[in-house]
């Protein structure tokens with residue numbers, strides 16, 4: 001199934017790239033252009049990226065883009081509640097693959113704190129996120145095979161509220177059903193405030209997930225909440 005066979009809501013743009021390298025380059029160019037535009041117009045820019053297994057090439061392509069990185073804030077759509085040195089840490093991933101060389105001058109707004117409880121870490125992350133330029137300039141989402149995005153996982157008690165446009169908090173605690181770590185996720189209104197919203201996915205299985213998501217409610221498959229204009233999907237086989 002090619003991405004163009006999906007009946008996407010009007011205003012959702014789909015880019016089909018030949019391979020992961022071309023996907024990373026195309027997405028990095030689009031993101032850098034939007035960040036440069038924000039720096040020119042507002043003097044600074046905010047970028048929220050996702051973790052997981054797939055964004056490494058994109059991070060490396062983006063870190064090589066010509067940008068005044070000292071004027072860019074970088075934060076995360078979600079985090080596992082583990083220290084940055086842990087192999088599952090999204091902060092660690094971003095530090096290793098994006099915040100390198102010139103891009104190391106960007107200001108990182110992390111979500112992890114070494115607190116006794118997850119609730120305290122979420123409260124600390126909420127305070128840190130207050131410094132993030134809003135509305136966001138750029139959001140890059142990923143998507144799990146169950147239709148989760150950021151760490152907005154189906155089945156979590158606080159999910160419905162986190163997906164509401166009226167949700168007043170920037171982040172919430174979440175638990176992934178099949179993964180060991182507790183999580184912190186940004187909520188829908190902050191994520192969806194981004195002027196440029198991109199979803200980066202790879203492989204036919206993720207197109208199947210997307211096709212299913214188009215037929216259900218966001219609480220069943222949270223990516224559904226983002227499947228509207230101005231989303232741009234970057235897909236490769």
Ligand SMILES: O=C1O[C@H](COP(=O)(O)O)[C@@H](O)[C@H](O)[C@H]1O
Nearest residue numbers: 050051052053054142143144150
């Ligand atoms: O758990 C997560 O998974 C999703 C998807 O990751 P991928 O490696 O399959 O692309 C990711 O978007 C999210 O940030 C991450 O915490």
